[in-house]
Amino acid sequence: MDKTWQEMYAAAKAVLNARRISDYVTAGEVSAAVLSKSGKIYTGVCIDTCSTLGICAERNAIFSMITAGENEIARVLCIPPVEGKGAPCGACRELMVQLMPDSYKDIEIMLDYSAGKVITLGEITPEWWIDYDRI
Numbered sequence: 227m228d229k230t231w232q233e234m235y236a237a238a239k240a241v242l243n244a245r246r247i248s249d250y251v252t253a254g255e256v257s258a259a260v261l262s263k264s265g266k267i268y269t270g271v272c273i274d275t276c277s278t279l280g281i282c283a284e285r286n287a288i289f290s291m292i293t294a295g296e297n298e299i300a301r302v303l304c305i306p307p308v309e310g311k312g313a314p315c316g317a318c319r320e321l322m323v324q325l326m327p328d329s330y331k332d333i334e335i336m337l338d339y340s341a342g343k344v345i346t347l348g349e350i351t352p353e354w355w356i357d358y359d360r361i
């Protein structure tokens with residue numbers, strides 16, 4: 227596994243901090259790191275709330291990247307509550323597809339850090355609606 231994946235894992239691990247914020251909000255059970263095309267690492271944690279106001283760690287990290295003025299993702303890694311496989315959910319995949327409609331299939335996803343298994347977004351999101359919308 228290359229050094230960048232290790233740096234992304236360390237960055238995600240540093241913000242992993244499961245906690246209850248209020249009677250209605252918990253956060254930090256899952257953390258994520260996104261590597262932008264420029265080589266910077268952005269992190270995020272999941273935030274769970276009543277009434278579905280929360281967000282996944284991956285999208286939180288992507289929004290941090292966008293907030294910092296960047297638009298392109300190279301890699302995504304998440305640390306789930308029980309370490310193991312961590313594929314992005316459908317909403318996170320949808321966001322990545324819409325952000326990078328011409329190149330989303332090249333985004334690398336760390337599927338299982340302990341096994342060093344990397345997969346592309348194209349492999350786990352092969353037939354997305356946007357491909358047909360653009361024909």
Ligand SMILES: [Zn+2]
Nearest residue numbers: 282314315318
């Ligand atoms: Zn998600």
